[in-house]
Amino acid sequence: MAQDSAKMNPDEFISEARKNINIELSRFFERRIREISDSSIKKLIGQIADYTVQGGKRIRPILVVCGHNLFKEPDPEVYKASISIELTQSFFLIHDDIMDQSDLRRGKPSLHKVLEKDFVGMREARRMGENIAIVAGDLAMTYAYEALSETNFNDKIKNKAMKELISITKITGYGEGIDMLTTAGVKLKMNDLIRLHLWKTAKYTLEGPLLLGATLAGYDGPTAAISAYGCLTGLAFQLHDDIIGLFGKEEEIGKPVKSDVNEGKQTLLMIKAMEYSSREESQFIEDILKRGNVSDAEFEKIKKIVEKSGSYDYSRRLIEKFILSGKQYVKTINGDNNTKDFLLWLSEYLVTRKN
Amino acid sequence: MAQDSAKMNPDEFISEARKNINIELSRFFERRIREISDSSIKKLIGQIADYTVQGGKRIRPILVVCGHNLFKEPDPEVYKASISIELTQSFFLIHDDIMDQSDLRRGKPSLHKVLEKDFVGMREARRMGENIAIVAGDLAMTYAYEALSETNFNDKIKNKAMKELISITKITGYGEGIDMLTTAGVKLKMNDLIRLHLWKTAKYTLEGPLLLGATLAGYDGPTAAISAYGCLTGLAFQLHDDIIGLFGKEEEIGKPVKSDVNEGKQTLLMIKAMEYSSREESQFIEDILKRGNVSDAEFEKIKKIVEKSGSYDYSRRLIEKFILSGKQYVKTINGDNNTKDFLLWLSEYLVTRKN
Numbered sequence: 001m002a003q004d005s006a007k008m009n010p011d012e013f014i015s016e017a018r019k020n021i022n023i024e025l026s027r028f029f030e031r032r033i034r035e036i037s038d039s040s041i042k043k044l045i046g047q048i049a050d051y052t053v054q055g056g057k058r059i060r061p062i063l064v065v066c067g068h069n070l071f072k073e074p075d076p077e078v079y080k081a082s083i084s085i086e087l088t089q090s091f092f093l094i095h096d097d098i099m100d101q102s103d104l105r106r107g108k109p110s111l112h113k114v115l116e117k118d119f120v121g122m123r124e125a126r127r128m129g130e131n132i133a134i135v136a137g138d139l140a141m142t143y144a145y146e147a148l149s150e151t152n153f154n155d156k157i158k159n160k161a162m163k164e165l166i167s168i169t170k171i172t173g174y175g176e177g178i179d180m181l182t183t184a185g186v187k188l189k190m191n192d193l194i195r196l197h198l199w200k201t202a203k204y205t206l207e208g209p210l211l212l213g214a215t216l217a218g219y220d221g222p223t224a225a226i227s228a229y230g231c232l233t234g235l236a237f238q239l240h241d242d243i244i245g246l247f248g249k250e251e252e253i254g255k256p257v258k259s260d261v262n263e264g265k266q267t268l269l270m271i272k273a274m275e276y277s278s279r280e281e282s283q284f285i286e287d288i289l290k291r292g293n294v295s296d297a298e299f300e301k302i303k304k305i306v307e308k309s310g311s312y313d314y315s316r317r318l319i320e321k322f323i324l325s326g327k328q329y330v331k332t333i334n335g336d337n338n339t340k341d342f343l344l345w346l347s348e349y350l351v352t353r354k355n
Numbered sequence: 356m357a358q359d360s361a362k363m364n365p366d367e368f369i370s371e372a373r374k375n376i377n378i379e380l381s382r383f384f385e386r387r388i389r390e391i392s393d394s395s396i397k398k399l400i401g402q403i404a405d406y407t408v409q410g411g412k413r414i415r416p417i418l419v420v421c422g423h424n425l426f427k428e429p430d431p432e433v434y435k436a437s438i439s440i441e442l443t444q445s446f447f448l449i450h451d452d453i454m455d456q457s458d459l460r461r462g463k464p465s466l467h468k469v470l471e472k473d474f475v476g477m478r479e480a481r482r483m484g485e486n487i488a489i490v491a492g493d494l495a496m497t498y499a500y501e502a503l504s505e506t507n508f509n510d511k512i513k514n515k516a517m518k519e520l521i522s523i524t525k526i527t528g529y530g531e532g533i534d535m536l537t538t539a540g541v542k543l544k545m546n547d548l549i550r551l552h553l554w555k556t557a558k559y560t561l562e563g564p565l566l567l568g569a570t571l572a573g574y575d576g577p578t579a580a581i582s583a584y585g586c587l588t589g590l591a592f593q594l595h596d597d598i599i600g601l602f603g604k605e606e607e608i609g610k611p612v613k614s615d616v617n618e619g620k621q622t623l624l625m626i627k628a629m630e631y632s633s634r635e636e637s638q639f640i641e642d643i644l645k646r647g648n649v650s651d652a653e654f655e656k657i658k659k660i661v662e663k664s665g666s667y668d669y670s671r672r673l674i675e676k677f678i679l680s681g682k683q684y685v686k687t688i689n690g691d692n693n694t695k696d697f698l699l700w701l702s703e704y705l706v707t708r709k710n
Contacts, residue, residue, distance in 0.1 A: 038550070040536050041529045095493065099486040128535070131454040134489060135531045138450065141496060142524045149518050155510035162517060166501045173494045174396045180487050181395050195393070 008338070010345045014062060020079040021061045021086065025053055028083055028147055047114060048136050048143075052090040055106035055254075059350070060085040060209045066343060067213020067226070070335030078216055081151045084165060085209050087144040092172060092204070094137035098130050099180065100263055107254030111136055141169065153216060160215045168208035175200025188266045194235065201241075202234020225329045232326035233347050236319045240351040242267035243315060246303060252355045258299055264289040268318070272311035273302075281305045323347045363693070365700045372420055373413045375434040376441065380408055383438055383502055402469060403491050403498075407445040410461035410609075414705070415440040415564045421698060422568020422581070425690030436506045436571055439520060440564050442499040447527060447559070449492035453485050454535065455618055462609030466491055496524065508571060515570045523563035530555025543621045549590065556596075557589020580684045587681035588702050591674045595706040597622035598670060601658060607710045613654055619644040623673070627666035628657075636660045678702045 008016070029049035033042050061082035068078045096102075097110035104110060115136070116129025148161055178196055182188055188196070207230025211223060244253055245260040246269055260267060270289060274282040285302060288294050294302070306312050330343045363371070384404035388397050416437035423433045451457075452465035459465060470491070471484025503516055533551055537543055543551070562585025566578060599608055600615040601624055615622060625644065629637040640657060643649050649657070661667050685698045 036529065038529070038533060041532055044532050044536075091493075095489055099489060132532065132535050134450055134454060135528055135535060138446075138493075138496065139525065139528045139532075141493065142521055142528060145500060145517070146521045146525065149514065149521055155514050158514055159504065159510050159517075162500070162514075163504050166497055166504055169497045170494065170501065173490055173497060174391065174393070176490045177396055177399050177487065177494075178393060180483070180490060181399075 010342055010349070013342060014058075017062045017065055017079075018058045020076070021058050021082060022053065024079045024083045025049075025086060028087075028143070028150075029053070031150075032143070044132070044136060045139075047111065048090065048140055051094070051111050051114070051136075052086060052140070054108065056086065056089065058086065059346075060089060060205055063206060063209035063346075064213040064216070066339050066346075067210035067215075068217045069213070069339045070210075070217070070226075070333060071214055071219040071221075072217035075216075077151055077153065078213065081148055081153070081161065081216055082209075082213075084144045084147040085168075085204070085212065087140050087147055088165070088169060088172075088204060091137050091140035091144060091169075092176075094133055094140060096176070098133055098137075099176075102255065102259065104255045107251070144169070157216060157218055161212055164208060164212045164215055168204045168212070171199050171203040171208075175203070182266060188271060190268075190271070193266070193268060193271065197235050197238040198231055201238040202231050205237060206230035206234040221334070225332045228329040229326045229333075229343065232322040232329070233350060236322040236326070236347070237350045239268055239315050239319050239322075240353070242269055243312070244354060246306065247312075248354065254355060258294050261288060261294050261299065261302060262292040264292060268315050269306050269311050272314045273306045273309045276309035276311055276314075277305050281309070319351050323351055365697055365704070368697060369413075369417060372417045372434075375431070376413050376416045376437060377408065379434045379438045380404075380441060383442075383498070383505075384408070386505075387498070399487070399491060400494075402466065403445065403495055406449070406466050406469070406491075407441060407495070409463065411441065411444065413441065414701075415444060415560055418561060418564035418701075419568040419571070421694050421701075422565035422570075423572045424568070424694045425565075425572070425581075425688060426569055426574040426576075427572035430571075432506055432508065433568065433571055436503055436508070436516065436567075437564075439499045439502040440523075440559070440567065442495050442502055443520070443524060443527075443559060446492050446495035446499060446524075447531075449488055449495060451531070453488055453492075454531075457610065457614065459610050462606070499524070512571060512573055516567055519563060519567045519570055523559045523567070526554050526558040526563075530558070537621060543626060545623075545626070548621070548623060548626065552590050552593040553586055556593040557586050560592060561585035561589035576689070580687045583684040584681045584688075584698065587677040587684070588705060591677040591681070591702070592705045594623055594670050594674050594677075595708070597624055598667070599709060601661065603709065609710060613649050616643060616649050616654065616657065617647040619647060623670050624661050624666050627669045628661045628664045631664035631666055631669075632660050636664070674706050678706055 026049075029045060029052075032045050036042060036045070061079075064082035064085055065074075065078050068075065093105060094111045097105055098112050102110055103113045112126075112129040112133035114129075115132045116125050119125035119128040122128065144165060145162070148158065148165060151158065153161065175196060175198075178192070179200055182192070182196065207227050210226050210230050214223065214226060242260065245267070246257070248257060250257050256262075266289065270285060274285050277285075285305065288298055288302065326347055327344050330340050333340060381404075384400060384407075387400050391397060391400070416434075419437035419440055420429075420433050423430065448460060449466045452460055453467050457465055458468045467484040467488035469484075470487045471480050474480035474483040477483065499520060500517070503513065503520060506513065508516065530551060530553075533547075534555055537547070537551065562582050565581050565585050569578065569581060597615065600622070601612070603612060605612050621644070625640060629640050632640075640660065643653055643657065681702055682699050685695050688695060
């Protein structure tokens with residue numbers, strides 16, 4: 001076990017870590033732009049860089065750093081590896097926005113919309129933007145692997161880290177797959193929803209980054225407690241995300257508040273609202289989710305049903321339960337106490353955030 | 356240098372190698388299906404498997420085996436690694452068909468068309484098929500890395516092989532990028548076209564697989580001759596591909612003969628035909644490439660112009676030149692003679708094939 005790292009308050013730690021992560025991201029993209037001569041590809045790399053650098057809270061790479069610091073003294077090389085998760089995130093979001101036809105991401109145009117601008121006036125401008133965004137997403141995934149391969153960890157550790165990254169992109173891909181097949185009409189049961197969140201969100205947001213970090217520390221011990229914290233906190237993170245997706249303010253969450261409903265997303269809020277409300281109200285929600293294009297009045301009515309039926313409270317209670325249980329697991333990890341304190345703090349932060 | 360492997364005639368070697376490659380592909384997909392419980396994901400994996408297993412000449416994984424055998428005794432583990440290139444190929448083709456809106460691949464429905472079938476009758480069936488195919492392509496790329504990570508080469512070799520695979524997916528991605536940006540209206544010069552073919556085709560078809568194989572053999576010597584053979588033969592391969600795309604028979608090439616023209620693809624045949632023919636004929640070709648939807652009569656006229664103008668002969672001569680030059684490089688490689696003989700034979704095979 002590592003010595004306890006110097007106590008830092010969470011905000012200080014986050015802002016220090018973010019700074020280092022952003023530096024490594026910039027350096028990574030500078031290397032990519034420098035190694036290639038073609039100007040149109042330089043421009044495309046720049047667009048992927050802007051997309052990656054501009055947004056995001058950097059929670060995922062910070063968790064890589066935490067996973068490492070649990071078991072070893074802080075090491076600047078970990079920041080270099082941690083950006084692989086941020087690049088993975090770009091890859092997911094770029095393709096996700098094409099699939100969902102979302103034109104906004106983090107309050108700015110999504111990448112296919114940015115790329116579309118170069119083709120204004122052409123017959124197939126939107127399609128062109130989406131096509132190049134498919135390639136850009138593919139490149140971001142390649143970059144994720146490249147970021148890891150460029151670090152100077154020893155070969156054994158690097159291979160184990162590669163396996164973790166493979167597991168992250170695979171499981172998240174499976175999550176995307178069932179999500180797509182679900183939006184297409186299948187009615188979700190609670191168990192399916194939990195699995196969907198574990199695969200599509202918790203793996204690459206919490207569990208995977210922590211395990212990747214632990215691997216980089218050369219940690220070879222039991223990982224069940226880390227996984228449990230990651231899964232439980234990841235589930236809570238997603239349930240909270242669904243709440244701010246419905247009740248949040250557009251300027252805070254950076255996307256139209258109605259988009260989840262318009263996409264027909266079967267969140268726990270919707271599922272429980274349909275279960276707990278009258279037949280008529282339940283049918284109303286089901287119809288809107290199928291139809292999309294929700295009006296302001298209908299949207300307000302849905303929010304009312306979610307609150308009145310007890311669905312909102314159900315989600316909130318479940319979030320608390322998951323967070324509490326996740327914290328118990330953190331306490332059992334035989335690792336650096338300051339990092340453990342940070343993870344305990346982070347659980348609360350993730351389910352009280354407004355964006 | 357390895358001992359010369361037992362002399363085998365090329366057809367025997369290819370059919371033996373194909374058998375082993377197909378076995379490893381099947382085993383890989385069986386492992387993926389076995390490790391997951393969700394039935395809809397099992398089905399999706401099966402669809403990626405069918406797509407990968409059904410088609411293809413397996414030239415690329417065979418070249419991985421050759422790259423290895425140049426420098427080391429044959430090793431069954433190489434077959435296990437070689438399928439990473441076949442999975443990479445699936446990834447490229449799946450996304451390529453979405454971007455090109457091609458509904459046929461190897462004479463069968465492309466993957467987004469296969470996936471669309473589950474949504475017949477739904478408003479957005481085509482979009483659903485494409486969305487799931489985006490995810491399926493992403494998974495195929497992840498599988499490519501996983502296939503490599505599942506081999507038992509030592510950590511140093513495996514990391515070097517990972518770097519080669521990263522380079523392959525990155526360069527090919529750049530090739531896809533400039534191809535997209537080109538189809539969108541920019542007029543290609545000869546140099547741009549050569550670079551496009553080097554990046555989009557030669558890297559993942561010839562050069563990358565050979566270098567990957569050499570890496571797996573633990574080869575650490577000069578690679579310039581291997582790269583030169585790979586690049587030159589890869590260019591010839593693509594130029595020949597363009598010829599059979601225009602002059603081949605639909606039942607042989609497995610896609611509509613007009614598709615290259617309809618997609619507005621600026622092949623060397625088109626570029627040189629425009630350069631060498633009358634102003635009127637040149638304008639005719641340019642207009643058709645911009646417009647697409649070519650009629651039978653127009654298509655025959657284009658073929659006539661390509662032949663009459665000397666463009667066809669120009670491509671054929673360039674192919675011969677590239678092949679001859681590539682062969683010279685093979686002769687300088689300090690490696691197994693039977694494998695070198697096979698590579699010499701393969702050059703000819705690749706530019707005389709009918710599909």
